[in-house]
Amino acid sequence: MNLSQMPTWLFGVVVVTTFVVLAxxxxxxxxxxxxxxxxxxxxxxxxxxxxxxxxxxxxxLTAGMIAVGTWTTYRQMENVVSSEATSIGCLYRDIxxxxxxxxxxxxGEVRSYVEFLLNKAWPLQRQGLPTDEATRKLTRLEALLVQxxxxxxxxxxLHSQVMTQYNEVAAxxxxxxxxxxxxxxxxxxxxxxxxxxxxxxxxxxxxxxxxIHFIMTGFMSMFIGLIIFxxxxxDRPLSGPLAIDSHPYQLVLDRLIDLK
Numbered sequence: 385m386n387l388s389q390m391p392t393w394l395f396g397v398v399v400v401t402t403f404v405v406l407a408x409x410x411x412x413x414x415x416x417x418x419x420x421x422x423x424x425x426x427x428x429x430x431x432x433x434x435x436x437x438x439x440x441x442x443x444x445l446t447a448g449m450i451a452v453g454t455w456t457t458y459r460q461m462e463n464v465v466s467s468e469a470t471s472i473g474c475l476y477r478d479i480x481x482x483x484x485x486x487x488x489x490x491x492g493e494v495r496s497y498v499e500f501l502l503n504k505a506w507p508l509q510r511q512g513l514p515t516d517e518a519t520r521k522l523t524r525l526e527a528l529l530v531q532x533x534x535x536x537x538x539x540x541x542l543h544s545q546v547m548t549q550y551n552e553v554a555a556x557x558x559x560x561x562x563x564x565x566x567x568x569x570x571x572x573x574x575x576x577x578x579x580x581x582x583x584x585x586x587x588x589x590x591x592x593x594x595x596i597h598f599i600m601t602g603f604m605s606m607f608i609g610l611i612i613f614x615x616x617x618x619d620r621p622l623s624g625p626l627a628i629d630s631h632p633y634q635l636v637l638d639r640l641i642d643l644k
Contacts, residue, residue, distance in 0.1 A: 395625040396613045403609030407584045414588045429591045436586045443583045447611045454618040461563045461621035468556035469632030475549040481542045493525040506630040512623040567619045580608045
């Protein structure tokens with residue numbers, strides 16, 4: 385199973401458990417291989433504690449800023465999805481002012497587009513795969529709108545408003561599609577993961593009670609695992625473990641398009 389497709393709670397358990405197990409095993413091997421070889425004086429042990437604290441502080445700041453950045457991107461994508469659904473609803477409502485048979489034909493195209501998003505495009509999007517069929521449906525809708533010839537001044541105003549609303553839907557869709565392949569660049573992930581390894585392993589040098597050493601290492605690795613879990617979950621807003629769902633579009637379909 386792809387890790388990004390796991391339930392959120394299971395993904396979190398896997399990430400945190402992996403960090404804790406690797407950290408504990410690493411500490412055990414370190415102490416076993418170097419037992420009796422490192423004889424740190426009280427002064428040197430104090431210096432290790434100081435440097436470990438500094439590394440931990442800088443890593444926390446760095447990881448925290450990256451986590452805030454991913455959360456900001458996630459919220460922006462949520463706004464894009466909500467705005468796109470709202471624009472589709474406004475487009476459908478505006479088209480209701482068209483005369484027949486254009487009104488039924490155009491509203492049918494909008495309904496077909498929303499159903500395609502819910503049933504086909506969104507499941508593919510969760511896998512990180514865009515689809516061109518939605519583009520074809522929008523192009524077909526645009527062609528029908530362009531063919532419409534307003535016969536009154538009121539229809540001209542309405543048609544202009546509908547075309548503006550259509551362009552808004554198309555623009556928001558492009559923003560959403562751009563977010564499918566988004567995420568932190570590899571260099572940022574390198575900083576997060578290598579920084580986590582350095583922060584954990586530097587504590588191996590501490591000369592403290594063995595049981596306390598293992599417990600403290602376990603807690604630190606658990607905390608770092610939680611931070612990385614948050615970053616990884618929010619990194620891909622449309623295809624990650626916390627992927628944004630299609631609920632806004634379902635509301636438009638249920639509360640507006642299919643409302644009797």
